[in-house]
Amino acid sequence: MSSCLGTQRIVTPATHGRGLAAFSSSLLPHGPVPRPSHRRSPEQEQRRTLRRPQVVALSSEVAVQQPSTSATSKTVPNSSVWEIDFCSRPLLDERGKKVWELLICDPERNFEYSEYFPNSKINSGELKRTIERILAQPGAERPEKARFFRSQMQTIITKALTDCQIKAVPSRRCFTVMSWIGERLESVYRLDPRYSDKAQSLFQLDLGPLEALPDALRGEQWAFVQLPLGTLLGMLRRVEEAEIFGGTFSLATSGLQDLPRDMLIPGVVVFSRRALPLAAWTNGLEIAAVKADVQRSCLVLETGVNQRWKYGSWKPSEESVGEAEGWELAKQGVSGVHFLAVQPDPDSEELTGLWMLRDCEPPSI
Template sequence: MLAKGLRSAPRAHGRPGPLPSCVPTHVAPVRAHQRRGLAPEPRPTQARAQVLVQSGDTAVQQASTSSTTNKSTVPKANVWEIDFCSRPLLDERGKKVWELLICDPDRNFEYSEYFPNSKINSAELKRTIEKLLAQAGAERPEKARFFRSQMQTIITKALTDSGIKAVPSRRCFTVMSWINERLDTVYKQDPRYSDKAQSLFQLDLGPPEALPDALRGEQWAFVQLPLGTLLKMLKKVDEAEIFGGSFSLATVGLQELPSDILIPGVVVFSRRALPLAAWTNGLEIAAVKADVARSCLILETGVNQRWKYGSWKPNEDSIGEAEGWEIAKQSVKGVHFLAVQPDPDSEDLNGLWLLQDSEPPSI
């Protein structure tokens, strides 16, 4: 079903070419690039997805100014996104002010609170979490994502002690967008703001590793799909009909994207598509990149994991297609998708993940 609705890039003599810069006038069936053979899947039921698709402590420990006033502070979502880090603010002692941000992926719930640097520990964080959950109507989430590996010990312990699963993940699209927003609307407006207190955040990404055999599919293809159609398909993810992950484009400032704009993606075909989609669903996929220098796809998962996710023979056509796919991704602010289905002619779609290739917050 997915392949029949996807729009593939035009091919020269059956070989891949650059993605078009405009919406094509017809829907072409997706063809698996058999020359891009992936290692056969193992017998175990595991899967692989590939997508191309102030002074003093008491003065500081207070609720920080939120960028919105119509958000609930009572958590009800099953998933949280958390950030706990210093901000470019200095108290009267010249010490950095820390801030806790918690929201749900749809940003219906928001919570923010400043902390003095003398109270940065798991016990203080747990107390704040329990205070939130003690509110009337509050619901304890199943899990909470966070993207700063240097805070893993504190955040993991606080969440675990509160009965919440801690998930290191760059699928924190909402809270990362919120931090970028607050840099201009909150922190720089605060009299305590200081450029000298601004610590630039950088991800520690190493070279990509070889993909485990358990995650390998058989064929893959660069594809593109109109945003409106993609969003309709993602409703199956929201309704738990298929494996996958989604997020609201409005929470990352992309609500104005037109429904007919083409979103680039990668589709992976596998005879074991269902177990592959199920296995892939536990990877916390952040993004897929076309690495021209390595002639392969790079799958980024967790906080800083990178995997070689499919390859192509380097030639003018394949390089042009890979570069065109990355350009198409940049034109829609990094939004792209990954899909898994049995074969190009199948009516079944087993997995679909909406992704965004974006830089993490600078602070």
């Protein structure tokens, strides 16, 4: 596919150093975005590509420093979404067997539940009974769905959730429970007399092969862009209010509450004449991250737990390689936070989809 160098600029957020020219490339079947005849400032390009630059922080962004165990005030669920992890911990019981733990929370950590399980009770029946006990509390509300990121536990978790009339969703968008596990490693597990390095699970993510993108998810053009974090959070209010398709998450409960609001966040914007249905189809995916694969000269869309799709391509050149590497470096400078947006065309004021994403490895335990 041919590519066209544009005039947007991405500044490496870690240092706010010299700009890296972003580029617009064709997304699979169609031609490139026309090259502008003059250079615009970063502020002009921001307004040109993504509109409504109001600075509004998410209402859920309150630093959460709750320790490991469930506080009494947080044991009653009332959210439509849960995040679940059910796995062994680096703890050994008196028989030398691994201790397992169930963690359940909502994305804002207004609800938290933790319980240890012996190695002999790891099955869907035990998990179902525990969930039913949680939902039997006065005032408890049944969630519509529950996300989990361990594919190895899919059978047990899916059956238990299905039996409890909760939709099971394999997804790496479990940013809150992942952060909670990392928090517990330092504040709970390592302080437990049963802690043992020999009991580490050493969980590794097994990504699937790169697949061709379904026609319904194909855009026509795409571009690397950037937005200040405060502006991005303000635009995500439209997602929270269900005005546009998209997805967001709480920076506070993901351990990212200290990111400055003026930090530049890298992103990818996709342009399509069928932007509304494209955003609707995209919203049906559990999007985890977008990556720039320099070796394959393409964007890679990662969804679910381990699915990967060839999302866009560019003509290999020294300049395009440098720009793609710069975009990935920009993500590293903001702890993997980035975004995906869908618009009808580069000059449109309409935004039909916006997803805040994070490129991060699941916890190793």
